[in-house]
Amino acid sequence: MSGLDLDFDxxxxxxxxxxxxxxxxxxxxxxxYGRAAVMFAIAALVWLLVAIIVTGASAFTQHWVxxxxxxxxxxxxxxxxxLRLAKxxxxxxxxxxxxxxxxxxxxxxxxxAATAQLNARNGDDEITLTIPAxxxxxxxxxxxxxxxxxxxxxxxxxRQIQWVERLQxxxxxxxxxxxxxxxNPDSRDPERAGLASAIxxxxxxxxxxxxxxxxVGVGAAxxxxxxxxxxxxxxxxxxxxxxxxNNLAAVPSIVFGLLGLAVFINFFGLQRSxxxxxxxxxxxxxxxxxxxxxxSALLAVPDSLTDSALSLGASRMQAVFNHRVPLxxxxxxxxxxxxxxxxxxxxxxxxxxxxxxxxxxxPASPMDPATALPVQIYLWSGSADxxxxxxxxxxxxxxxxxxxxxxxxxxxxxERLQRRRKL
Amino acid sequence: xxxxxxxxxxxxxxxxxxxxxxxxxGRAARLVTPDMSGSSxxxxxPRHHARLAAALTGLTGALIYIAGMSLRGPAPGLAADxxxxxxxxxxxxxxxxxxxxxxxxxxxxxSHIERMAETGLMLLAFVALLTTVGIVASLLFEATLFFRDxxxxxxxxxxxxxxxxxxxxxxxxxxxVFGAVPVFAGTFLITLIxxxxxxxxxxxxxxxxxxxxxxxxxxxxxxxxxxxxxIPTVVYGFFALISVGPAIQEFxxxxxxxxxxxxxxxxxxxxxxxxxxxxxxxxDDVIRAVPQKLRDxxxxxxxxxxxxxxxxxxxxxxxxxxxxxxLAISRAVGETMIVxxxxxxxxxxxxxxxxxxxxxxxxxxxxxxxxxxxDSPRTLAAFALGLVLFIITLLLNFAAxxxxxxxxxxxx
Numbered sequence: 092m093s094g095l096d097l098d099f100d101x102x103x104x105x106x107x108x109x110x111x112x113x114x115x116x117x118x119x120x121x122x123x124y125g126r127a128a129v130m131f132a133i134a135a136l137v138w139l140l141v142a143i144i145v146t147g148a149s150a151f152t153q154h155w156v157x158x159x160x161x162x163x164x165x166x167x168x169x170x171x172x173x174l175r176l177a178k179x180x181x182x183x184x185x186x187x188x189x190x191x192x193x194x195x196x197x198x199x200x201x202x203x204a205a206t207a208q209l210n211a212r213n214g215d216d217e218i219t220l221t222i223p224a225x226x227x228x229x230x231x232x233x234x235x236x237x238x239x240x241x242x243x244x245x246x247x248x249x250r251q252i253q254w255v256e257r258l259q260x261x262x263x264x265x266x267x268x269x270x271x272x273x274x275n276p277d278s279r280d281p282e283r284a285g286l287a288s289a290i291x292x293x294x295x296x297x298x299x300x301x302x303x304x305x306x307v308g309v310g311a312a313x314x315x316x317x318x319x320x321x322x323x324x325x326x327x328x329x330x331x332x333x334x335x336x337n338n339l340a341a342v343p344s345i346v347f348g349l350l351g352l353a354v355f356i357n358f359f360g361l362q363r364s365x366x367x368x369x370x371x372x373x374x375x376x377x378x379x380x381x382x383x384x385x386x387s388a389l390l391a392v393p394d395s396l397t398d399s400a401l402s403l404g405a406s407r408m409q410a411v412f413n414h415r416v417p418l419x420x421x422x423x424x425x426x427x428x429x430x431x432x433x434x435x436x437x438x439x440x441x442x443x444x445x446x447x448x449x450x451x452x453x454p455a456s457p458m459d460p461a462t463a464l465p466v467q468i469y470l471w472s473g474s475a476d477x478x479x480x481x482x483x484x485x486x487x488x489x490x491x492x493x494x495x496x497x498x499x500x501x502x503x504x505x506e507r508l509q510r511r512r513k514l
Numbered sequence: 515x516x517x518x519x520x521x522x523x524x525x526x527x528x529x530x531x532x533x534x535x536x537x538x539x540g541r542a543a544r545l546v547t548p549d550m551s552g553s554s555x556x557x558x559x560p561r562h563h564a565r566l567a568a569a570l571t572g573l574t575g576a577l578i579y580i581a582g583m584s585l586r587g588p589a590p591g592l593a594a595d596x597x598x599x600x601x602x603x604x605x606x607x608x609x610x611x612x613x614x615x616x617x618x619x620x621x622x623x624x625s626h627i628e629r630m631a632e633t634g635l636m637l638l639a640f641v642a643l644l645t646t647v648g649i650v651a652s653l654l655f656e657a658t659l660f661f662r663d664x665x666x667x668x669x670x671x672x673x674x675x676x677x678x679x680x681x682x683x684x685x686x687x688x689x690x691v692f693g694a695v696p697v698f699a700g701t702f703l704i705t706l707i708x709x710x711x712x713x714x715x716x717x718x719x720x721x722x723x724x725x726x727x728x729x730x731x732x733x734x735x736x737x738x739x740x741x742x743x744x745i746p747t748v749v750y751g752f753f754a755l756i757s758v759g760p761a762i763q764e765f766x767x768x769x770x771x772x773x774x775x776x777x778x779x780x781x782x783x784x785x786x787x788x789x790x791x792x793x794x795x796x797x798d799d800v801i802r803a804v805p806q807k808l809r810d811x812x813x814x815x816x817x818x819x820x821x822x823x824x825x826x827x828x829x830x831x832x833x834x835x836x837x838x839x840x841l842a843i844s845r846a847v848g849e850t851m852i853v854x855x856x857x858x859x860x861x862x863x864x865x866x867x868x869x870x871x872x873x874x875x876x877x878x879x880x881x882x883x884x885x886x887x888x889d890s891p892r893t894l895a896a897f898a899l900g901l902v903l904f905i906i907t908l909l910l911n912f913a914a915x916x917x918x919x920x921x922x923x924x925x926x
Contacts (some may be wrong), residue, residue, distance in 0.1 A: 114818055121820035125722025128715045132739045132794075135787040142757040143749070267924040307638050314635035334915070336642045341911045342904065343840065343848020345875050346649060349900040352882065353652035375645050382642070436746025439850035442879055465748045470754045472855060478758060487749050494744060 135436035143491075147484025149233045153282060154224040154271040156200055156258060158183060161217055162209060172206035173197065179218075184254050186505065195248055199228050199255065201282045223271070224264065226281040226478035228255055230265065235477040272485060276451050281478035284471075286486055288453050292366055292446075292461030293435060299370025299457060300377055300434050305427055307374075308381030311336075312423075315382070316389040317397070317411045340379035347376045348443025356444060363445035367457040372444060373434040380433065384426020388419040427502035433495050438465040464490050519595050520583060527575035530606050534571040534613065539564035542617045558623035566627040571606050578602045594611070631852060636674055653904055656897030663891045664692045664846035669898060671695060674871075675861035677881060677892050692895050694902075696863040700778065704857060705846040707782025707867060708789055712842060715786070716793025717835065723794070724801045736798075743791035751855030756786040759856060766868060774858070779867040781857035785849055789842045794853030796841065800834025801827060837918035844910035850875040874899050 103111070160179035163169050169178065177193035180200075186192050190360055201223040225227075229235050231247045232255070242249050258264050275285030315336075319329040351372035355361045361368050394416050400410035416423075441447075446466050454461035462470070468490065471483040542560035582598045616623065661669070672693015720737060723732050759775035762783075766773040804827050812822040828835070859880055860869025872880075881896040 114821070118818045118820045121823070122722075122726055125718050125726055128718030129722055129727075129735050129739070131715055131734065132719055132742065132787070132790050135790075136738060139745070139749070139753045139787075140651055142753060146756060305642050310635050310638035311641060314632075314639045318632055318635060319639070332639055333641060335646055337647060337915060338908060338911050339642055339906060341844055342649070343844075343850070343875070343907055345848065345850045345878055346653075346900055346904050346907075349878070349897060350645075350649045350652055353656060353897070354648055358581050358652075378641065378645065406624065406628055408631060427898065432744065436748070438746065438748045439854075439875070439879070442850075443882055445883075447883055468748050468752065469851065469855070472748075472755060483752060484756075488750060490746065491749070494746070498744065 093284050101479060102498065107239075117398070120177060138319070143484050143487050146481055147488045149235075150272065150481040150485035151269050152266050153271065154229045154232050155221060155265050155267050156228075157219065157263045157265070158258070159217065159219050159222045162212075162219055164216075165213055172209040175209055176200075176202065176205050178318060180246025184257070186250075190248075195251055196254075197250055198225055201225055201280060203280055203283065211244045223278075225311045226476070227251070230477050231255065232266075235481075269485075271490075272482065276453055277449060277462070277470075278451060281476065281482055282390060286464065286467060286489060288450055289462050289464045289467035289486075290489075292369075292450075292454055293464040295366035295454065295457050295461065296369040296373060296441075296463055297431055297434050299367060300373035301427070301431050303370065303374035304377040304381055304430070308378050308430075309385050309423055309427075311378075312382045312385030313411065314418065316386055317407070317415065336363075336379050336382050340383055343439075344376055345438055345439040345443060347372055350375065350441030351440060352465055353445045362458065362460070364448045364450075364460045364462070365458050366454060366461050366463075368444050369441050369463065370457065372440045373437055376404060376437060376440060377430045380430040381427050384430065385419070385423045389415060391422065392418045421505045423504045424508070425501045428497060428504070432497045432501075435497070436465055436490070438463075441466050464493075519829075523579055523582070523598070523602070524600065527572070527579055530575055530603075531568045531572045533609050534606075535564045535568040537610065538567040538613050538617065541614060545617060556619050557621060562623040562627055563613065563621075566616075567610065567628075568625045569627060569630055570609035570613065574606055574609050578605055595816070614673060615617055649904065653901040655899055656894050657901045660891060660894035660898045664895070664898075668692065669694055673863055675877070677877075677895055690892060690895075692891070692898075694874075694899065696861040697872055697877050697899070698872055698902075699863055699865075700857070700861070701873040703778050703849060703865065703867065703871055704782045704785065704853060704873055705843060706844045707779060708785035709839070709843060711783055711786025712789035712793050712846075713839060716790045716838075716842070717797055719790065719794040720797035720801055721828075724798050725819065725823060725827075739794060740791050742787065743795075745788075747788065747849060747851040748855070750768040750784050750788050751851045751853075752858035754780045754852060758784050762868070771868065773868045774870055776856055776858040776870045777868050778857060778871045781853050782867065785846055785852050786855060788849070789845060790853065793838050793842050794846060796838035797831070797835050800831040800838070803834070804830050831915045833920060837914040840910050840914035840917070844914070847873065848907050850879065854879050872904050878903075 118401045129425060130211055158180075160176075161182055162179040162234065165171070165175065171174055174193075177197050178188055180196040181188035184196070186196075192409045200220075202224045202225070205220055205335070208222065211491065212218055224232070227236075227246050228251070231238075231252070236247055238245065238247075238252070255264070271283055271285050273285060273290075274287055275283055276288035278284040312448055315329065315333060319332070320326050321329065351368060355368045355371055356363055396414050396418065397410045400414045401407065405413070446462055447470060448460055449470075450460050450462050452459075468483055471479050471486060539560050542547070542556070542563040546556045546560055578598075578601060582602070586594065591657055669692055672691070673693045674693045674696045675696045677690040677692060719735075723736055727735065755775065759777065759780040762777060762780050763773050808826050808830060809822055812826045813819075817825070853873045853876050857873060857876060859868055859872055859876060861872045861877075862869050864871060878896045878899050881892055881899075
């Protein structure tokens, strides 16, 4: 008897004990899979955010160069500001002014910004220019260019590095907040490109979309919740409407873009790439989301409230609008704000209606060509240059911050309104 | 906009409505004199009369506004606009006069305005139906035009997709070749990869968070995972382009394989991550809806927790989980930005996940961005693809709804 273990004493055979251990091991494994799945999802989120922030953080600053130039007046031999600038730079760095050197010199500052300043002073002059460094110099100073590569494989030449080091030694290069990123419209030069027109375009689109989709969506939800017939032919029609709205919510957003292209642009002849059409398309996209969110908010209000209002002689309309809708308002509001956030991130439908145009002016009205923030991200992501990659990431950070604020507002309003209702 | 007149006209219509409201309200308030018991002899209150008047004038004004906008040319001149304004003002006197006459005790203004409001709400609900009809009609119309040039058979079963119009006019295949099989195959491959990631991960997340995790863990992990659902897809696309694609490239490089940054795998993996919260939150709902007594019964028979979950809870929640998977597939098929940025534009017929493939949505974007003539087969092909996309997602949604509804009925 002494050779037997405890399990046997308890009536468990050795084979059963082995089986039990296996089952418990399976249980532990299963739990580990679960934990691993949660870890995977959270790790993916963290990787995404870190990747975007690491690439994008440096775009919020920009190097500026202050440089003293002696420039010639415009003449037959020096016909334009670019040449004036190049000659002035050659003098400043004490290098011969041949074609190759001039090209390299023009590549160290934002030539378009510099010529704009030179254009205003059209004489023989001593000028102190404070201008953004070119994207090559900016990227070099931010450490994004591998200087170990041979000179012909990198964007910055050895001479340019020498010039920059000289400027740095003289304390003439400063790193500043990149206000151009938020103040300027799009541009071909990364150092002058900004998100302002895209942000205005997005704001116009979301405003138009919400102004249309909110009243219509909430109205439709109220009708389906409180007034739609439930029996007979009318009831059948109601069910068709409900199934239809659920399906519409799951239709890919690009299909809404095709609808917009065929109906608003091709049939009604509206202009392409204007916020009005973008707003109309996204209103249709938002509509089912708002109806579904509002319906579930209305459904959560107890029927007893409407019933007691009716029993006191209120009409159906009065019972619904004075008692049912106010109680559902926090939920309707939250759903609507989340719908707005989705519209702000929508890209594919806007591509369909031509909002990918290169827009260098600020849209002044919903009828001016514009682009939207997510579309701007898509456009910038197309170029492989490090200067564009960091700006794309910075645009994404801006978009995510705006979305976070909107969602935070939704949560805040819901909590606040709900607390007030409870009193 | 250069022409401000339509906006002024709208403002005038609004002003007429406000005027009608105040006029009728004042009139009714003067006539309604409460009797001794405090209730009036009027059937309706002043505000009901006023609302009815404002609604009627508003409707009339809107009709004249729409009529004016459609009759009016691009630059009609001052005289035409003055005529428009005059007609608006004169015709709007009609409903106002009617409303003034109706301010009397036995007029049921409230019933009238409420019936109007209800009709209005009903019309709003029909916007949904109108949208669907609009989608179906526009897709069908343009696709029919496309199928006049290219046969349905060639489109659905052809294996060569190259829609670029050749430079040499009159050559063979002048309008491009539209055999969409490579496009469908690419969509299928990427959806498969995405579901291979999102299916198991999403399901295990749902099971772990609803059955194992402590309330504190759940309170942190669930919102964190749902953040994934709030990130715009263009952000995922960029992430695939700058992080996941290069990572796969380096990984393949270790084994000596040469892989481009854009690949089916990169797009599929990132799309899978995007879909995780969709599957996890829908599955979470159905798992929590499984009655506790089923779990208790299984535990009483000696099953471990995972055995209960796999053999009892999972099985009873299966229809709901299938529904969630179908919705996720429909989402993956229709997803655009991730594949546009990370999967590639060239139509390769391949099953190798390291190759660049193209999808239905990528081709729609490729065909419709840039300069376009509306009636060329190139742009019309986009609508044919859109029609296919719409039909596939519609079928998936119907199937998902049907499965979920049947499952709900099973528990009630």
